[in-house]
Amino acid sequence: MSYKGDEHLQSLLSAAGEKRPVSEIKDALRGVNAAPEDLGEPDRWTRLFKTGADPEIIQQLSALKEQLAANENKAPQNRLADLRAEMDKLGVDGFFVPRADEFQGEYVPPRADRLAWATGFTGSAGYAVVLKDKAAFFTDGRYTLQARQQVNAKDFEICSVSEDQAPTPTISPTEWIEKNLPKGARFGVDPWVHTPSDVKRIKEAVENAGGTLVLLDANPLDAAWKDQPPAPLAPAVPHPLQFAGKSSEDKRAELSKLMEDKGADALAVTLPEEICWLLNIRGGDVPCTPFVLSYAVAHKDGSVDWFVDDRKVTDETRDWLGETVRLHPLEDYAAEIEKLAKDGKKIWVDPGSAPVRLEEIISQAGQKPLAEKSPLQLMKAKKNAVEIQGTIDAHIRDGVAVTRFLSELSGQGDAAKYDELTATDLLQKIREEGQHFRGLSFDTISGSGGNGAIVHYRSSPETNQPLMSGPVYLVDSGAQYLDGTTDITRTIAVDNVTDEMKDRYTRVLKGHIQVAMSVFPEGTVGSVLDEKARAALKEVGLDYAHGTGHGVGSYLSVHEGPCGISPRSTTVPLEPGMIISNEPGYYKEGEYGIRIENLVTVVDTGKTDADGKKLLGLKTLTLAPIDRNLIEPALLTDDELKWLNDYHAEVKSTLLPLVEKVDKKAAAFLTAATAPIKKGGDRKPSSGKKFCL
Secondary structure (H helix, E strand, C coil): CCCCCHHHHHHHHHHCCCCCCHHHHHHHHHHHHHCCCCCCCCCHHHHHCCCCCCHHHHHHHHHHHHHHHHCCCCCCCCHHHHHHHHHHHCCCCEEEEECCCCCCCCCCCHHHCHHHHHHCCCCCCCEEEEECCCEEEEECCCCHHHHHHHCCCCCCEEEECCCCCCCCCECCHHHHHHHHCCCCCEEEECCCCCCHHHHHHHHHHHHHCCCEEEECCCCHHHHHCCCCCCCCCCCEEECCHHHHCCCHHHHHHHHHHHHHHHCCCEEEECCHHHHHHHHCEECCCECCECCCCCEEEEECCCCEEEECCHHHECHHHHHHHCCCEEEECHHHHHHHHHHHHHCCCCEEECCCCCCHHHHHHHHHCCCCCEECCCHHHHHHHCCCHHHHHHHHHHHHHHHHHHHHHHHHCCCCCHHHHCEHHHHHHHHHHHHHCCCCEEEECCCCEEEEHHHHHCCCCCCCCCCCCEHHHCCEEEEEECEEECCEECCEEEEEECCCCCHHHHHHHHHHHHHHHHHHCCEEECCCEHHHHHHHHHHHHHCCCCCCCCCCEEECCCCCCCCEEEEEECCCCCCCECCCCCEEEECCEEEECCCEEEECEEEEEEEEEEEECCCCCEEEEEEECCCCCCCHHHCCHHHCCHHHHHHHHHHHHHHHHHHHHHHHHHCHHHHHHHHHHCCCCCCCCCCCCCCCCCCCC
């Protein structure tokens, strides 16, 4: 249905009780267009308007929404030149462009995708430093290859913060600033997009170069960005107790006790995932993570002041929050922090996640913040029994979907029917059939051949390859369900694989199994397990340039702190209830990539060590076959082979009854793919034909 005009829509809305004029409705719809599509409930955005469930109103709003999207114009710009012109107006000779936005999220809305606007880079980790006459771009080992493809080397010196990324030089942004910033220069940062920890490092580098760091009142990139999108607008909705497992009131009572113990009157909550967890709400402002972009202040009396665009908050959600959660405009947050500081309140601020602007406000009021990691990080990381069971249930449904997907690629010649993009679409379509499906937990990594060697590769029409372009295909994917978040990587043989590929795959598998079998005393940190994951690769001089595991939320971010498994995971002990990924890998540039990933949860084994410390272990949550055709059984120890066969037996017993109900071919595939493996080989030898599971 076409749009019938503003007067007609205004008449319909007025009759339904919507008091806002069409001009405000249009602004709201532009915000809706700036939010990602809701895969689980495509019409959820209509909750932002009083429609009276009238189908004509919904149709007219949809038509207007599409019209506004079609009329958006992209202004042509010389972006670096325009940015430098705005820098000059503010009197700075350099400017730091992080990937993060004001909310320090992995995913940023189009409005805040500043790094992509300036450099063309679309990955989730990167920085740019722009000076008057030169600029540099930085990323880590996951994205070095992607950066070479997306960032114009004529405009930016492309650098990596990870070692051994030749020909990309290894240098950090701060080291580059020290070497390139002219003496006497003024270097600017936006204090809303940098944390105190960030600014401390940047300040040291600037001063070592003989310059001065300036905390700017305005972001010059925003001023230069002529067609910057509006802020996203998606409904904030309740997250019911059947999934949350604990009421917001109970969570706030626990938080109040922790604040009282620290002598804090208020906690500045600046990470959207912490706010969503604390208030038991979810949103849709950014891709793949059900966040409501907002700030909050949690008080020691258990009440919360929530700073949010109130257009997102429906009447249902206001009732859900109750009277002890007070709503305020987002732009009033700085004034509230200033007021609390001037009133002499002790404000807890996380120096690793809060905007440095808050520290500045508190200091200017003559106070010192309590600068420690937010207690909500650890509270959120230790899932309750309902969240754990929900994640188990979500992984069973997800396992059915992934098994059906792998089955589609398993027959002789089946993989030849797909390329990276159509395979991605197929997996998403199958997942969408699952109960409680809400969307993807990240953009699917679907890489064939050499593309699989790009750790966080995202296929596009320009880079898309047939699955048969390389004998090894890597797919890393996950979904958001109301009861849990999933993340799984499988690497499969779609054609004849070499002995080298089987050796590397099996070494990655050995590392994966060693982590999965780990038993360790309480107090153990993730770096200890990381060493186990790399050991088999390091035996032959190999390694991988990413961590082995990251924390995972409960229908929240697929990447969450504070726990993890990596060389840098040295401060946060692993505790029961934490959910972490187990994903060692190996990547041969231009040829193939290998990664095997399951999610695990930390459990109490019920045993103690010689010192009386509790012994903890890991329970694997992910359920899907691991490709037998890439395994060299002779490289596995007896214990490792037993773990693999036991895992496949659990996959089969759990999933087969469910798969049989929906897909007979996938059931036959699952039975074959999970059959026990014996040393000496029980697989058919290669005969020049494609490997089939």
